[in-house]
Amino acid sequence: ENRPSVVIGDKVLLSPRAHPERTFVAYADRKDLRQDAARGNLKIKVSAKIRDAAVKGARFDVRFTINRASLEIARQAVLHSNELPLGLLFPSRPTDNPRQELVSGKIRPINFTHQKGNEINGLQREAVEAILKNDVKDAPFILYGPPGTGKTETVVEVILQLVLDARKMSRVLACAPSNTAADVLACRLKRELRFSHHHDSQKMIRIYSTTREYGEMHKDLKECSNWDGKKEMFFVPKRDQIVNKDIRVVICTCFVGGQLRDFGVKKGDFDLVIVDEAGQATEPDCLAPAAAVLGDSEGRQNCGRLVLCGDPKQLGPMVLSREAQDTLSKSMLERILEMRAYKKHRGKYNSKLVVRLLDCYRMHKDILKLPSRMFYENELRAEGPPHDRLQNWNGLKARGLPIIFEGVRGKDMREGNSPSWFNNHEVEVVRDYVKQVTAGAGIRPQSIGIITPYRKQVHKIQKALGREFQDVSVGPVEDFQGQEKLVIIISTVRSNRHFLAFDRAHRLGFIDNPKRFNVAVTRAMALLIVIGNPRVLSGDLHWGALMHQIQEGGGYVGMSLKEQSPDVGADGENRDTFEDYAEEMGDVDEVGISNRAQQEAPNMQRDF
Numbered sequence: 001e002n003r004p005s006v007v008i009g010d011k012v013l014l015s016p017r018a019h020p021e022r023t024f025v026a027y028a029d030r031k032d033l034r035q036d037a038a039r040g041n042l043k044i045k046v047s048a049k050i051r052d053a054a055v056k057g058a059r060f061d062v063r064f065t066i067n068r069a070s071l072e073i074a075r076q077a078v079l080h081s082n083e084l085p086l087g088l089l090f091p092s093r094p095t096d097n098p099r100q101e102l103v104s105g106k107i108r109p110i111n112f113t114h115q116k117g118n119e120i121n122g123l124q125r126e127a128v129e130a131i132l133k134n135d136v137k138d139a140p141f142i143l144y145g146p147p148g149t150g151k152t153e154t155v156v157e158v159i160l161q162l163v164l165d166a167r168k169m170s171r172v173l174a175c176a177p178s179n180t181a182a183d184v185l186a187c188r189l190k191r192e193l194r195f196s197h198h199h200d201s202q203k204m205i206r207i208y209s210t211t212r213e214y215g216e217m218h219k220d221l222k223e224c225s226n227w228d229g230k231k232e233m234f235f236v237p238k239r240d241q242i243v244n245k246d247i248r249v250v251i252c253t254c255f256v257g258g259q260l261r262d263f264g265v266k267k268g269d270f271d272l273v274i275v276d277e278a279g280q281a282t283e284p285d286c287l288a289p290a291a292a293v294l295g296d297s298e299g300r301q302n303c304g305r306l307v308l309c310g311d312p313k314q315l316g317p318m319v320l321s322r323e324a325q326d327t328l329s330k331s332m333l334e335r336i337l338e339m340r341a342y343k344k345h346r347g348k349y350n351s352k353l354v355v356r357l358l359d360c361y362r363m364h365k366d367i368l369k370l371p372s373r374m375f376y377e378n379e380l381r382a383e384g385p386p387h388d389r390l391q392n393w394n395g396l397k398a399r400g401l402p403i404i405f406e407g408v409r410g411k412d413m414r415e416g417n418s419p420s421w422f423n424n425h426e427v428e429v430v431r432d433y434v435k436q437v438t439a440g441a442g443i444r445p446q447s448i449g450i451i452t453p454y455r456k457q458v459h460k461i462q463k464a465l466g467r468e469f470q471d472v473s474v475g476p477v478e479d480f481q482g483q484e485k486l487v488i489i490i491s492t493v494r495s496n497r498h499f500l501a502f503d504r505a506h507r508l509g510f511i512d513n514p515k516r517f518n519v520a521v522t523r524a525m526a527l528l529i530v531i532g533n534p535r536v537l538s539g540d541l542h543w544g545a546l547m548h549q550i551q552e553g554g555g556y557v558g559m560s561l562k563e564q565s566p567d568v569g570a571d572g573e574n575r576d577t578f579e580d581y582a583e584e585m586g587d588v589d590e591v592g593i594s595n596r597a598q599q600e601a602p603n604m605q606r607d608f
Contacts, residue, residue: 006064008211012044013063020061070608073258074284080291083267085303087138088290091341091353121383124154127355131158131272134305135352142337142354143309146376147522148362148484151309155276156188158307162272163193163203163248170271172249175257175289177281178607181482182206183218185276186251190224204249205242207256208234209608239264254281255608257289267295272305277482278333279310282317286332308333313375314519315481359383362484364391364402367521367528370549374542375518387526389486393441395433398554402527405550407534407559410495420456421499426491427457429531431464434472437487437527445471449485451520452476453509457493477510477520488524492532492543500536510543517542534559 010028015021026044081089120128127143145151155174162170174189176182186206193203206225208217212234217225228235242250242265250260254275270293275286286308294304312334319328336342342354349356358376360368361384372380391402410425430450437443448469450461453476461474473485492510494500503509510516517540521528530546537543550556 008213010067011065013065015061015063017059017061070255070285073255073288074282076261077258077284077288077291080261081287083295084287084291085138085295088140088294088303088306091139091336091339093341120153120157121150121359123355123357123359124150124157126351127154127357128157128161130351130353130355131305131307132161138303139341139353140306140308140336141352142333142342143307144311144337144354144356145309146311146313146357146360146380147371147518148360149357149380150359150361151311151357152185152188152276154357155185155274155309156192158272158274159189159249160192169245169248171243171247171269172272172274173257173260173270173289173293174249174251174274174276175254176276177254177285178277179208179212179216179253180607181277181280182251182253183221184482186224187218187220189249189251190220203247204251205237205247207237207242207250207252209253209256210234210236211608237263239266239269243269252289253607254285254288258285258292260289261292265293267293268304269293270304272307274307274309276309278308279312279331280315280317280481281331282319282328283330283332283335284328285317308336312337313515315478315515318478361385363387363522363525364527366401366403366553367524370546371518371522374545375514387486390437390441390443390527393437393527395436395440396555397557401550401553401555403550403553403555404527404529405534405547405556405558406529406531407556408495408531409533409559410493412494412496412499414456418456421454421493422456422460423491423493423495424460426493426531427460427464430461430489430491433489433529433531434465434469438469443487445469446473447486448472448489449480449483449487449523450474450489450491451480451523452491452493453516454493457491461491477516480523481519484523484525486525487527487529488520489529490520490531492530492537494536495533497536497539500539511537511540514542521546 006028008028012026012028014024014026028044131141131143143151143154145154159172159174162168162172174182174185176185183206186204189204204224206218206221208225208227210233214227214232217227217234226234226237241247242260242263250270257273273290273294275281275289278286290306294306310331310333312331316331316334317329319325321328337354341350343349356376356379358379358381360372360380360382363382364387365382368380368382372378388402390396391400393402396402397404406429408423408425408429410423412421412423414421434445434448434450437448438445445468450472452458452461452474455476458474458476462470465472465474473480473483494503494509494511500509500511504512507513510520521530530550532543534547538547547556
């Protein structure tokens with residue numbers, strides 16, 4: 001569970017049981033790889049030599065090797081970063097950059113496209129103008145987008161302004177650390193391009209990695225992707241298929257962006273590089289597309305503009321190695337925002353370098369209140385249509401307050417050799433709330449999300465919901481970043497404080513993880529329900545503050561905050577020491593995570 005995924009072309013080592021000294025090399029086949037892997041099967045391509053050596057019915061030991069492609073792209077990004085202006089990496093005193101606008105003609109006022117009738121607010125307009133004016137030389141621009149503030153809409157507006165300018169012919173490379181985020185951006189841009197009378201979606205190309213399968217491509221992006229229908233595979237595009245008079249926008253993952261140099265793309269071919277969800281990318285991953293296409297070329301005075309979009313207060317890069325934690329766990333976005341030029345001066349950011357969006361269109365004002373205070377200096381404003389659909393639902397504990405905390409005295413449990421935890425009591429409570437909001441409030445299952453930190457709890461909840469509620473989204477918080485649901489239910493699972501030290505050591509669970517907390521509670525639009533043991537959660541600054549807010553508003557129910565509960569472990573046994581648990585879970589290896597704990601770590605799938 002959650003080990004690095006097998007992708008097309010991965011090397012597989014086969015050793016016959018009868019002759020373990022012999023090793024053959026095979027490769028993961030491209031057909032139906034994901035579906036077969038989900039069923040515990042794997043198709044591989046083998047040579048005639050292996051087929052000749054294999055006896056019918058013979059058994060083989062199989063070993064999987066690490067695909068070093070993403071590591072090599074990251075290494076190349078670091079090596080080629082010395083070709084970038086120093087200011088892009090370490091901006092200190094950015095200098096003016098006159099007459100380097102990314103659009104032709106006068107910058108003010110910009111004729112905003114008002115995507116599909118949606119008005120762009122003042123801060124979004126300010127960000128778009130700052131990016132297009134490009135009047136700061138060799139310094140990245142930061143679009144700081146807290147939850148629900150319209151970051152993606154702002155990015156799309158920037159791209160539209162460039163695409164709709166027929167005279168300047170600027171080109172944009174837009175990347176994201178995951179295929180999901182890249183698809184969201186591509187679908188939004190494609191939709192908006194169709195609303196233009198003079199341009200269509202062929203102005204953009206969505207480049208997928210050749211390791212992807214057809215079923216993993218977004219159905220709305222086939223016509224503007226690098227899919228070869230005859231060969232039934234994604235092809236590697238040549239430079240003239242990327243850089244030409246028709247293609248103005250390239251959208252891909254950071255990994256593919258780092259490969260563009262290998263595709264023949266030259267420095268200077270792109271005027272603007274945008275990295276969306278940059279807070280989730282390691283610094284080498286974020287640098288990969290920039291190092292590939294930005295920099296002085298053929299005497300050009302301008303190297304192009306780098307824009308980093310994201311939120312340093314939400315989930316950062318997933319780094320399991322303790323040795324790499326100090327350097328890779330902080331994103332480039334977060335590091336640059338800590339530099340003096342990007343900090344507030346007299347209560348304001350330098351809008352030539354950074355704009356933080358403040359108008360939140362996602363959630364009810366009472367759900368927004370605590371995250372705004374704890375993470376965003378109490379500056380976020382609940383705007384847009386009021387999400388008050390459920391504030392008078394009769395299932396609320398306090399009328400008008402769409403937040404519930406139900407205190408549960410459960411039990412931390414495991415099954416067999418699985419390292420993952422579940423809490424049956426919380427599973428039952430979750431199921432009851434799903435039934436209540438669907439039957440009593442008329443909420444559709446697909447409008448409900450359930451967040452829980454442990455994979456076994458995910459499986460238990462899915463099983464309890466059954467076919468009736470199979471459209472309810474259930475997963476760890478990592479699966480929900482960038483998403484929103486009308487109703488969010490959080491199952492925290494832990495009921496034993498003695499296990500928290502291990503969770504902290506291996507970055508599991510919700511305790512002492514402010515970014516994970518922030519993402520979890522800001523996915524809800526109209527109703528937030530938290531289920532957990534208050535005795536365990538109250539020791540955490542953020543969960544304690546949330547419980548206090550809910551209790552003050554009258555939304556608390558269940559186990560008393562003062563009630564004592566025994567710290568009971570799996571199988572009903574008391575565990576008084578963290579060492580007992582750590583010994584049971586297995587020795588911690590040199591990179592700082594035990595074999596069993598690694599299986600519980602959040603999403604380890606590689607996104608190429």
